[in-house]
Amino acid sequence: YQHSQGSDDDWDDDWDDSSTVADEPGALSGSYPDYEAAGGGASGRYRVSTRSELSLGSRGAGAHPPGHSQPPGGGAKSSATVSRNLNRFSTFVKSGGEAFVLGEASGFVKDGDKLCVVLGPRGPEWQENPYPFQCSIEDPTKQTKFKGMKSYIAYKLVPSHTGQQVHRRYKHFDWLYGRLAEKFPVISVPHLPEKQATGRFEEDFISKRRKGLAWWMDHMCSHPVLAQCDAFQHFLTCPSTDEKAWKQGKRKAEKDEMVGANFFLTISVPMGPGASLDLQEVESQVDGFKAFTKKMDESALQLNHTANEFARKQVTGFKKEYQKVGHSFKCLSQAFELDQQAFSAGLNQAIAFTAEAYDAIGDLFADQPRQDLDPVMDLLALYQGHLANFPDIIHVQKGK
Incomplete structure (x- = not known):
């Protein structure tokens, strides 16, 4: 793979040198074991093609129309019941779902890339992460580069499974989000806190963003699939000062072949008695979830507006009104202070205390x-970020 000089230049210009994140060579998956067996290039890997495994026609050799050869694997590819979506900008098309269903996905899948679905007490679910961990985000600090010409905020990350602190900028989080959103079209990757052009170095904004990133990180670490993704582990574990190793991991993530239609090849579903799902029940649950997310989105938006307005009134209106009353009592106290009679001292103190209380x-x-x-x-x-993701995910699920 020849990485163009232009891309390298763009990377150097766009990404910070002094706090660039990087990974130790050969440790792109953090503390996770390497599932590819040693001793052979094909060991621990298997080739999957939807042309044979998802054949829509008969698997018998005699079922092929005259003049049509049978694809490798003995399966017959048929277009009798599946046609291309005319809307090429459809989420189903862009995610690779259509290409997968039409049998156009083909590639080698390593055991370590397999995403296992298991039958849980509430139905199908992702297999749990065998190596759970957490990650704290602390000490946002203002740093500079180019001899102070450019400033930025760096956050200290401490993953529990390594114990080694690394520093990341918001743009590093943004890069990671882009990689994960591209790789996992059927998983809701939570949105990052919003960007802000002005006031980026104000204390309140920095504190609010750190809290938002902490919520985001908690969700990521608890997700059985996202937490084990190589790009995420690279983000968490690579040293902040090793620019070369960071770029190696970055390019590896961006060259990932198991994206688009090939992503669906990595999903391993349960087999055997009781593992099959009833199509009508699945459709009913998807439709029910779609209705729920729509109502939830509307309700969350309403709560967000109402709560923000109420908080604004508390910070400005309520405070102002109470302090106006306090100021009035203070003026009354000052008036009574003009009376130098000894018996007025207690009353003056009580009025002044009332002003301070307000x-x-x-x-x-x-x-x-x-x-x-x-x-x-x-x-x-x-949650609003998740709710914004669900329509596209449901669109891919329904295959329309």
């Missing part, structure tokens, strides 16, 4: 969203 109540109102609404809104933003 001021304090106003501050409590302003701080309250940090204690309840802000965390709820941060989590709700993560």
Whole structure:
């Protein structure tokens, strides 16, 4: 693979040198075992082609129309019941789902690339991650490069399965999100906190983004498939100072052949008695989930608007009104102070205390969203990202 000089230049210009993430050579999967057996290029790998495995016609040799040869593997490819979608911009087409169904996916799948579906208590589910871990995001710090001409915020990541801290910028998260969204068309990859052109170095924004990234990371680490992805492990484990190794892992992720139609080859489904699914039941559940996500999306949007408006009133309106009352009591106290009679001292102190109490109540109102609404809104933003993903995923699932 010859990587063009132009791409290298673009990479160097666009990505930070002093805090570039990189991986140790040969450790692109973190602490995960290498499933490819040693001693042979084909060991631990198997070739899959939907031309034979997903044949829609009869598998008998006599079933082929005159003049049509049988594809390798003994299966007959038929287009009698499957036709191409005329909308080439359809999610089903862009995800590779159509090419897979039409038998156009073919490639070698390593055992380590297999994504196993198992039958759980609530139906089919991804096989659990045998090596669960967590990752904290801490200490956002402002750093510079080009002798101070450019500034950025770096976050310290500490994965529990390595214990080694690395530093990542938001653009590193953005790169990872793009890779995962491209590779997994049927998995909802949570959205990152939104970008912001101005005020990027303000303390409140930095704190809010760190919390959003922490929610994002918690979800990623808990997902049985996303957590084991090579690109994600490369992101978590490669040293921050090894630019060469980072680029190697980056290019490996971007050259991944198991994307698009080939991604569906990596999915291993359960076999045997009781493993088959009833088509009508599946359709019913998909339709029910579609209706649920639509209503959930509308409700989440309404809650987001209402809660943000209420938080705004607490920070500005409620605080202002209480402090106006406090100011009025303070003015009254100052008036009474002009009366130098000894018997007025207790009353003056009580009025002054009342003024301070109203001021304090106003501050409590302003701080309250940090204690309840802000965390709820941060989590709700993560769910809203999922809800935005589901229509395309359902579209691929229904194959339309």
